[in-house]
Amino acid sequence: MLIQRIAAWARLRSPWILHINTGACNSCDIEVLAALTPRFDVERFGILLKPSPRHADVIAITGPVTRQAAERIRRVYEQTPDPKFVIAIGSCAISGGVFQDCYGVIGxxxxxxxxxxxxxxxxxxxDAIIYGVVxxxxxVSKGG
Amino acid sequence: MSSIDLIVGPIHPALHEPERFVFKIDGEIVVDVEPRLGYVHRGIEKALSERTYIKDIYLVERVCGICNVAHTLTAAQAIEQAFGVEVPRRSKYLRTIVHELNRLHSHLLILGVVCELIGFDTLFMLFWRDREVIMDLIEMITGNRVMSAYNIIGGVRRNIGDFEVTQIKGVLSSLAKRVKQYKKVFMDDPTIRARCAGVGYLSRAKALALGAVGPTARGSGLELDVRVDEPYAAYDEVKYCAVIYNDGDVWARLMVRLDELLASMEVINECLDKMPSGPIRVPVPEAAPQSAEGVSVIEAPRGELIHHVYTKRDDDKPFRYRIRTPTYANIPAVCEMLKGCYIADIPAILASIDPCFSCTDRAALIDTNSGEKRIIDILSLARRSKK
Incomplete structure (x- = not known):
């Protein structure tokens, strides 16, 4: 269908990103924010940071998942409209990183x-975060 | 008229950290605030006493990524005190320089974020553009942009030479001009005055009673600065005067940070001039040589930061480790500031204490009495009763 092709084209040209911190130490968060600012300026590629999961195509998650945050990110994931994609930013979001055996962290x-x-x-x-989005x-353009 | 509960968070766009506030509002006015912390609670203090001292330095660094140098500096000083180790003088100067560079980046960051929250996006971008040159300096000295891993037990990891000194001085002199320009903008600009002046008032007496620290206290006229009161690292040999503003509003807290930017640059320049030559670290045993305790207090970008360590003889792990972070101390003060403000001013007031919830939630006592928790409890109770 034409409308779906237009939607797919628009999604690839301008991915809208929701940023969630699930218990990060803030350093990944400030690097995500730094990617928006003049030195790196991801907006020139059409990448926008959006405050609401309802508007987002991509969820960028930083930080190890704490017991408190697990239920919340599951809910945010369900609120995001399909098709949705998730980027895990930083060692903690990948494996729990330095917090692996802390009792408050799931992984x-x-x-x-x-x-x-x-x-x-x-x-x-x-730069690495922008490369991840690319x-x-x-x-996605190869069909997921 | 009864008040309405306005629930903000835990995931919301204003600050990039999960925290939840329940505002009781009457029309447009906030009557009461109930913070609910703990979404970032990871259990760091427990993990610290399960890992060796060498690993602990890297873990405390990740209590908070923004003021990571402050955390490693405090931890290194506390552990050195417990071990009975004296670090070389040159390393004290190097620690001070990187600590102040870290403060520059942290203050520029929060000034930018406040500008974004009051709707002044241009200034947000300008602050963050200038922050990048500081990040370049930190990368040049320590090898990484954010997580510097610069302070180790017994000294610092890398030395600096003449090339670095001229580089730092050049960058700082051009940055100082721009900061003075921003200060003029903050003094004169009608948008900033309208959104910040008189908003989120905290009186001197209240700041003292609620135990506010850092720029929050200094914006209310309290003369509290660890660098002056209890000099650590190289501050005993460097001139430094605490920056005090008496207005007690969001504007005053931002002005404290702007003036501290200039003061930090002077400290760095003075350190670079006075820095003695010599070794940058001393060897330290892996296991504690004695059962002792070490306390270290420093002025982190957000305020007073305390690390307290108990060591056990011949053990390479701390017996107990305790961290007290500045944002946790400022939470009662921010609740006081928010009472009586407009809903539209909430983000600016919250950001004016420069909250860092990854610090706060590290060992916060969690009050699970919030409304949401009760609902979950009732549902699970109902489920249990059906079984």
Whole structure:
């Protein structure tokens, strides 16, 4: 259908991102925010940070999943309209990182919701985060 | 008229951290606030006493990524005190320089975020553009943009040479000009005055009674600065005067940070000039040589930060580790500021204390008495009763 092709084209040209912190130490968060600012400026690629899960195509998750946050990110994931993609940013979001055996931490994001792209680093540089989004776009354009 | 509960969070767009506030509102006015913390609780203090001292330095660094140098500095000082180790003087100067660079980046960050929250996006972008040059300096000195891992027990990890000194001085002199320009904007701009002046008032007496720390206390006229009161690292040999504003509103707290940017740059320049030559670290045993305790207090970008460690003789793990972070101390003060404000001012007031919930939730006593929790309890009770 034409409308679906237009929607798919628009999604690839301008992915809208929801950023969630599930218990991160803030360093990945400030690097995600730094990616928006003049030095890196992801908006020139059409990537926008959106405050609501209802508007988002991509969920960028930073931090190890704490016991408190697990239920919340599951709910946010369900609120996001299909098709949706998840990027796990930072070592903690991948495996729990340095917090692996802390009692308040469940582990990586993929223990709770499915993840499409992993961006390693503690914290990853803004360049690496942008590269992660580009990889996601490539993956989606090849049909997931 | 009865009040309405306005629930903000835990996942919301204003700050990039999960926390939940229940505001009781009467029309447009906030009557009462109930913070609900603990979404970022990871259990770091327990993990610290299960890992060796060397690993602990890397874990305390990740209590908070923004003021990571402050955490490693405090931890290193506390452990060195317990071990009875004296670090070389040059490493004290290097620690001070990186600590102040860290403060520069942290203050620029929060000033930008406040500007974004009051709807001044241009200034947000300008602050963050200038922050990038500080990140470059930190990367040049320590090898990483954010997580510097610079302080280790017994000194610092890397030395700096003449090239770095000229680089730092050049960047700081051009940054100082721009910060003075921003200060003029904050003094004169009608948008900023309208959104910040007189908003979120905290009186000097209240700040003292509620135990506010850092720029929050100094914005209310309290002369509280660990760098002046109890000099650590190289502050005993460097001139520093605490920045005090008496207005007690959001504007005053932001002005404290702007003036501290200039003061920090002076401290860095003075350290670079006075820095003695010599070794940058001393060897330290892996296991504690004695059963002792070490306390270290420093002025982190957000306020007073305390690390307290108990060591056990011949054990390479701390017996108990305790951290007290500045945002946790400022939560009662921010609840006081929010009472009587307009809903539209909530984000600016919250951001004006520079909240860091990854610090706060590290060992917060969680009050599970919030409304949401009760609902879950009733549902689970109902489920249980059906079985």
């Amino acid at each position: 990586g994001v993929d223990k709770v919701i499915p993840v499409d792209v992993y961006v390693p680093g503690c914290p990853p540089r803004p 990889k996601l776009v490539e993956k």
